[in-house]
Amino acid sequence: MEMSGQVAPAPVHELSVRMRKAYLGEGASSFTLDVDFTAAAGFTILFGASGAGKTTLLDCIAGLQAPEAGRIAIGQTGLFDSGAGLNISPNRRSVGYLLQSLALFPHMTVAQNVQYGLDGLHESERQTRCGQILEQFRISALASRRPEEISGGERQRAALARTLVTRPRALLLDEPLTALDAVTKSQILDDLRAWNREQQIPVLYVTHQREEVFALGENVIALDAGRIVARGSPHEVLHRPQSETVAQLAGFENILECVLVAGHPEQGTMTCRVAGSTLDLEVPLSRIDQSRPLRIGIRAGDILLASLPPQGLSARNVFAGSITSLQQRDVMVVARVNCGAEFEVHLTPGARESLHLEPGGAVWLVMKTYSCQVLQEN
Amino acid sequence: MDWQALALTLKLASVTTVILLAIAIPLASLLVLGRGRWLAALEALAALPLVLPPTVLGFFLLVLLGPRTAVGRGITAILGHPLAFSFDGLVVGSVIYSLPFAVQPLVAGFAAIDPALVDAARLLGASSSRIVFTLLVPLARRSLVAAAVLSFLHTVGEFGVVLMIGGNIPGATRTISILIFDQVEALDYAAANRTALLLLVLCFAILAALYGLRKRAAWNVWGWK
Incomplete structure (x- = not known):
């Protein structure tokens, strides 16, 4: 993990994913996840019904699961390459991944949670970075609270801060805001957008809610039964849907x-x-x-x-x-x-x-x- | 009252417990976090002392640690004395004999932790050992207490293994359970009665304290799921 002290902007790298993996759903919902796309710096929305293979795709990019074949890379750095027998373990990928369940460590305070990924740094540097990100996500006041003592929206912010403070080279968000009310949601999205204006990394944002697609959308990739069925701007994908599944999702x-x-x-x-x-x-x-x-x-x-x-x-x-x-x-x-x-x-x-x-x-x-x-x- | 036997028993149980935790924490972590078919074999091996008669275990250890095998001769050359019929030999036997009592509660405790927490830690760059000591152990601290207490008590109460590989040497290998056996054999029922009662009260008090802890918070002392 790159953990230099200075706040130098990370070089802009594309996330490129080409992979195939059998997806074993319940009953008849088994299919092969087979995708090929690149995501430039900025938000790319991964849109699809539940069971379309979105989470499996993110797991493969982060290294929690391995594809059967394909290549996943950020810029020139390979993360997975079935041809070369490459499979970097998740703790060395520098991929930020906000799990759907957030997974804040319940026995640690917000500050301890946020500093968990900064293990290799000096104490003072850790404190500084933690302070900055808590400020940026407006949760400085909660630094010494435990996850169970804060609200759902605050937990989202804490989990985001914990992921982002490590300065990942790509960010994966799995329906991070589903449970929140509209106001809290749009505030967090604003802060996230502000953060990414500075960092300029590829952000893959998984959702099945069309409002979020329009709120964040620059690029949308619609996924259905493991395949990309549409891609383009939110307007192109949702207002002129070609596929029936996307049409249903789009209302x-x-x-x-x-x-x-x-x-x-x-x-x-x-x-x-x-x-x-x-x-x-x-x-x-x-x-x-x-x-x-x-x-x-x-x-x-x-x-x-x-x-x-x-x-x-x-x-x-x-x-x-x-x-x-x-x-x-x-x-x-x-x-x-x-x-x-x-x-x-x-x-x-x-x-x-x-x-x-x-x-x-x-x-x-x-x-x-x-x-x-x-x-x-x- | 043979205080020497009591002191020896408590010393053996303490040393065994410390060594057992040092072995069982990484072993249980491996069983919970690891992947692969061979893990089932490892888990079976770790549970084997639970079902094997102590005399079988003791006999194998006696032969293995004695002068008939290369292992035994090697250990004798390093220590300067054979492991059999010594306190060190008892520790080795007790560690193996009580292993499931340390491993099972820890496996249950570690397995009850939300796997998403482990994933999150990995994604934040944590190594496996860091995950064990910053997540698994603190989150399963009650299982750790259970593992320690059960290992300790099980070692206090062991008889067959001690008799097979320790013999009955006062101050070196004569534990309380051997002492009772001795006293009964000598038909000294009054002394046996006192010693047995002491052991009973000791074990009861510790278990009562452990289960009292459990009352206050729901947790799993005995790891079968």
Whole structure:
């Protein structure tokens, strides 16, 4: 571990990962984790459902697990290389890894926890670095407390400080902020971003929450069943998802099996029929592979509900149907509407009242062409 | 009352306990932190004295440490006297005989520690020995107390191994349990009664203190899981 005294900025190095490993989940969820990517300095979000192989991937980068084949390196320094028989042990990788459980040492104070990784340094240097990082993460006042005596958000900060004080060459964060409220979360993210502006190292941030993707996102890698299914900016990955799994994670409540009926290249649209119905949807013209299943994703919040037949609309998809169920969830009403196919629609309690919506009542659904997202696995 | 036998017994138990902890801490750490099939064999070996009759153990040690084997002759050359029928020989025998009583509580205690803590320490650059002494031992300190007390008491109460490799030499190898055997053989029931009662009270008091500790905090004295 590089532990020089001066605060020289670490040279910027890319984290490169190319690896394969059998992932043995429960039941049918076994697959092969097979990825190849590089992460430059800054945040890279690893996005995917639980069981997509995200934690296994981080474990392999940190050295807690070994891939079956591949190469993992930071800059020119190899950490794992199956070809060369290289597998550096985790305590010599200089990879900071914040475990999901935080794993603060319960018998040590916050300061002792933070200094644990500074074993090779002089006492005075240890104190200085510990003081600095506690200050930076606003937990100086907690230095002599034990983990059980501080709040969840403070524990997150202490664990982050403990990992970062060692000045790792890459940082791995496994859903570090899942349990926190929005305010605490965004404060910690701000401090983390400020820290990384100085350090400029690759940060891999694992999450399955789309809000975090937008909050941190520079680059997003979407992982599904061990494979990278999409990468790009948060907008590219989440608003124009290609894969159904990503679409579900990104909040497309309606995913409909469809068959292509006709293309209208001159209008930039195509007509798709919802399988098992006579419902024709007009969707944006997309390049699709006719031999493979085609699905259309529509967000429940993007569908309009009308209690009278609507007229004079720009929207091309208007369907008559009836309400099968209405459910209040928090400050949102979830309506299920059958118009040959069943759709989930989200509306406000106020809208429900002013339209006098009741189960069994007749309604019209309105969907813009560009609210319909064509999904096909690539 | 044969105070010499009592002093010898306590000295033997103390020396054995110290040596046992020095062996059992790294051994238990290896069993918990290590990976590999051979660990099962090692664990079985460490538990073997638990099921083996003390006379079998004592007999093997007697032969191994005696002048018939190269090991025995080597030890005799180094020490200047054979290990058999000496206090040092008793210590060797007791350490082996009581090994499971030190290892089992420690293995249970170490294994109960959240593996994520060990991972976190590794990720912060800690070596295995640092992990043992900064995490495992402090977090399993109750198991350490249990291991020490059980090793001590088990050594105080041993008979077969001592008889086989120690014989019955006053001041050198005659422990309390041998003394009782002696007294009964000489039909001195009154003396045997006093000695036996002393041993009973001693063991009871120490165990009661140990279990009293356990009451105050839930912990596992006896490591079977």
